[in-house]
Amino acid sequence: MMKTLVAEASLTSPHLFSLFCKANPKSMADAIVSVFLEKLLNTLAEEGLYVTKFREQFEKLQTELQLMQCFLKDADRLKRKNDTINKVLAVLRELIYEAEDILADCQLQSRDDALFSNGFLTCISPPVLHFKHQNGKRINEIIGEITQIKQNIQSLLGGALLFQPNAINGKDQMPRWSSQVYDHTMVVGLEADTKKIKDWLFEAASEGKQEILAIGVVGMGGLGKTTIAQKVFNIEKEIDDHFDRRMWVSVSQTFTEEQIMRSMLRNLGDASVGDDANELLKKINQYLLGKRYLIVMDDVWGEDVAWWRRISQGLPKGNGSCVIITTRNERVSRKMGVKETRIHRPKFLNKDYSWLLFQKIAFAASEGQCIYPDLEDVGKEIVDKCEGLPLAIKAVGGMMLCKASYYHEWRRIADHFRDELAENDDSVMASLQLSYDELPPYLKSCFLSFSLYPEDCVITKQQVVHWWIGEGFVRLRSGRSSTDAGEDCFSGLINRCLIEVVDKTYNGTILTCKMHDMVRELVIKIAKDDAFSVTNKTNCRHSGITNNMDRKQLTANPKLRGLVSTTKSGEVNKIESSTAKKLSEFRYLRVLDVSKSIFELPIGSLLFHIGSLHHLTYLSLSNTHPLIELPASLEKLTNLQILDLSYCQNLRTLPHNLITLNKLKVLDVSNCGSLECLPKGLGRLSNLEVLLGFRPARSSHGCRIGELRNLTRLRILGLHLTHADEVEENEVNAMANLRDLENLSISCFDSHGSDLTSKLDKLYPPQQLYELSLKFYPGKMSPAWLNPIALPLLKYLSISSGNLANVNQNFWGYNNIVWKIQGLMLESLSDLELEWPMLQEAMQSLRIVNVSWCPELVSFPIDDVGFRGGVWIKG
Known part of the structure; x- marks a missing residue:
């Protein structure tokens, strides 16, 4: 006993x-x-x-x-x-x-x-x-x-x-709209503003003065200053034709003169990596010498503008060159050389324009028209509380877009808006706070993730969506893939106007976004209160990796769940050895993104202990230096769902134990030039939804293309084919039964031998394909399966670079079977010959055409007024 x-x-x-x-x-x-x-x-x-x-x-x-x-x-x-x-x-x-x-x-x-x-x-x-x-x-x-x-x-x-x-x-439901439902470049009531700025720009050229014309757009936050500047800078074709060079610089509250100049150089196509700071202005001068240029200095805060005086003195003068300055402070514009006659002060939107803007967003599903008579009065009451401020109107419009069209629900929102204004008479901040309060819980977590990024940072959609999936922020429904759910969350924030679109593909897919500084002000405050992320405490759960972060506070925080690279475009992180070695000690880390980083020690030393991060679900080593191989301890990451190794040019092999990570949903090895193939047995990863950069092995020692048959949950697939022996005759049907596959990209960059074309001709994609991209296609004739019968559901087609000169006869369809394609992109196809009337006949649903560097497409209506910058939008 x-x-x-x-x-x-x-x-x-x-x-x-x-x-x-x-x-x-x-x-x-x-x-x-x-x-x-x-x-x-x-x-x-x-x-x-x-x-x-x-x-x-x-x-x-x-x-x-x-x-x-x-x-x-x-x-x-x-x-x-x-x-x-x-x-x-x-x-x-x-x-x-x-x-x-x-x-x-x-x-x-x-x-x-x-x-x-x-x-x-x-x-x-x-x-x-x-x-x-x-x-x-x-x-x-x-x-x-x-x-x-x-x-x-x-x-x-x-x-x-x-x-x-x-x-x-109860209210914790998926949003009504889980995809983009309106044009985010849409503006209302700014025609007079943009015309006034354009007239001033053109007058500068006619006056022939030997100076840079300075124009100021001045007003309170949320009034639309940046929108006006963007309208002039980006959309107006006359401006594009008028200026030889254009530069847009976002001036944050914490900036350096060097950052400003490097941003200007990036606008001019020069990454300026490794350039001495003292030589930057001289390079800018050389690029602009003899040119007419336009510079936008957006959102300038501080009254100390000595930095601008030094830069402007080093710029070539004359030729009608101009600078547009947007600022909340009129004194700033005057100190930067703007005269009273060239200061534009945007006005509040009147009631008609306010209601029109609100309708275009809140009632986007009914083409911007309020079709519910009982909602019009309460809707106008909500709009009146916005006091003509476009940002406030867009925020509440986006919020109402995602609400049920019931009077009692709209009445509740109007009453809450009234209460917010009673405590905070700033209609913009009140509308933004209300928008946050009305978010479903899972979207609140997604929204708070933007608090980590610095001011004016351009953020890639892929990074934040992967982060949300990895940390479990996304709301999964039965049968819904996690990647789809992540996209829904992103669209939910876009449609509520809480984040802004920056870059899109030809077919409207959003690539990057940013956050208005007033929205960022709100999200930082909430994130601090909720200990989601904050820079001056050690109890927060999320932190951003930047070059100026407090590494002592970072390594002293045992509670971290997410550590994410938040550098601005064109910058890299430099991670010290002591910090790198500490990363594997964050016991509860779920998300580790060290992308765009340079490590003082070989990155293998960092990864040697990474297997101790048992809760890790998202690991990004994208564009890190120098990554040559992954450690054996990777197999211990049994919870890993997303592995991003893209743009790791020195990565030579992937460990065989990668195939044991059976929870993996996303594997990205795109643009890994030294990687010859993936490990044999990859087909065991039956939960994969996204596979990018797949290079089939040429022998039995790596993953053959035939293993794709087992990846039945694949939604997005990126193939890189260079040799005919990468596809055997019994493997040409490898993709035929991938019933969930929606997006397929095939790249033949650096391909060898003409036999590859005949193999590609037999490599049939699944019939339900929604989007197809062919890059560096080696054949002169399009593949036989590229026709409306084999791909009856195809909506978007992109063909770029390569030898394509003509299309197979099947391409045109027959017996009244035509393409359902809505978007077409043709780029850098010097030999391609197509007749526009035939294309119109075969693609009767075509709305978007993007054509560039295709000199033989002479029948295309390049001079048609419908074309803008190579993109024609029909309808």
Whole structure:
């Protein structure tokens, strides 16, 4: 009996067992032994409950978390109005973070040690029992603390709040619109503004003065200053023809003169990497000498403009060159040389224009018209509260687009807007706060992720979507892929006008975005209050990697869940050895993105211990230097869902254990020039949804193209083919049954031998393909399968570079079977000959045509007024 108790004590309470062993029973009096054993038995009876009831506590904690997270989504207004509630919620938030970490450990342990299995030997193993005891006890404590918090909150609010299970499925629904539904370049009521600026620009050339004309656009935040400048700079073809060079520079509140000049050089096509700072202005002068140029200095804040005087003195003068300065401070514009006669002060939108702008966004699904008579009055009431500020109107319009078209719902929003304005008379900030409050919880987390990025940073959609997937922010529905769900979240923020589109592809797919400085001001404040991200504390859960980050604070923060590269375009991170070695010590890290980084030590030293990050779901090493190979410890990352190795030009091989990462959904090895093939057995990764940069092996030692047959969940596939022997005759149907595949890109860059063309001719894609891109196609004739019968659902087709001169006869269809293509891009095809009338006949749904560097397409209506910058939009 004694031995049994000691053994059980060793399993359940190591601390008690060590005390027991230190006592020597042979020299102890019987009375002392009896007392000790009684205490031990009582302790075992009490603490054993945490082991035997572990599953029950685990499930109870999950339920409590669901209820409290449901409450938190409605608590944002409450905590802003009550300091006590704010403090209570801060404690609750920390408990939820801790509970989530415990649950993550439990899930990990359950896989590694069959924690919840019925196997007797597993259940009584010392590590498992110790784990159950330790975490079960803490779970029980957390449940008690959460219960107490619930009682405190209900007491503070007079019992007004109920924590009910059915509330979980209340407002927390997917947005009404999960894709872009309106044109984000749309402006209303700015025709007179842009005409005035254009007239001034053209007058500068006619006056022939030997100076740079300075134009100021001055006004409060949210008035549309940047929009006016963008309208003139980007859209007007006359401006494009008038100026030889154009440069857009976003001047943040924290900038350096060197950053400004490097930004100007990037606009001129010069990356300026490695250039001495003292030589930058001289290079800019050389680029602009003898040219007429336009510079936009957007959003200038500080009144110390000595930096501009130095730069402007070094620029060539005359030729009608101009600079447009947008600023909230009129004194800034005057100090930068703007005369009173060249200051434009945008006005607030009048009621008609305000309502028109609101309608175009809120009622985008009905072509910008309010078709609900009962909503018009309350809609106009909401718009009136925006006081003619375009940013406020767009924010509430985007919010209402995602709301049900019911009067009581719109009435509720109008009342909340009134309350916000009572506390904050800034209609822009009130509308933005209201937009945030009305976000579903999963979109709030996605929105807060933008707090990490510096001012005026251009952010790639792929990075934030991968981050959201990796950290579990996206809301998954039955049968919905995680990548689709991530895209939906991104569209949800775009449609609410909380982030702005920067770059899109020819077919409208968004590539990059940015955030208005007033929206960024809000998101930073909320992220700080919620300990999501903040730069001056060590308890935040997310941090950005930049060259000026506080590395001591970073490495001292054990709670990090996400560490993301947030450098601006054209910049790289330089990561010190001491920092790099610490990265593998963040136990609960789910997201690690060190893209665009240069490491002082070989990156393999960093990755050697990466296997210890058991919770990691997203790893990006994109464009890192110097990455040559991945470590064997990668196989320990059993939770990994996204692995981004794109643009790692020195990467030579991938480890064979990559094929054991069966949760992997995204694998990106695009633009890895030294990578010959992927490991054999890749077809086992049956959960892959996105595979980019796939290079088939030419022998049986790597992954052959035939393995694609097993990747039945693939939605996006990027192939790189260079040799005919990469595709055997029995592999030409490898893609035919990939029924979920929507987007296929085939690149034959640096291809060898004419036999590849005949193999490509047989490599049939699946019929349901939605988008196809052919790059560097080696044949003179298009592949036989490129026709409307083989690809009946194709909506977008892009063909760029290569030898294509003509299309197969099947391309034109027959028996009234024509293409459903809506968007077509033809680029850098010097030999291609097509007749425009025939193309129109075969593609009757065509709306977008992007043609560039195709000299033989003489029948295309290049001079038609419908073409703008090579893009023609029909309809």
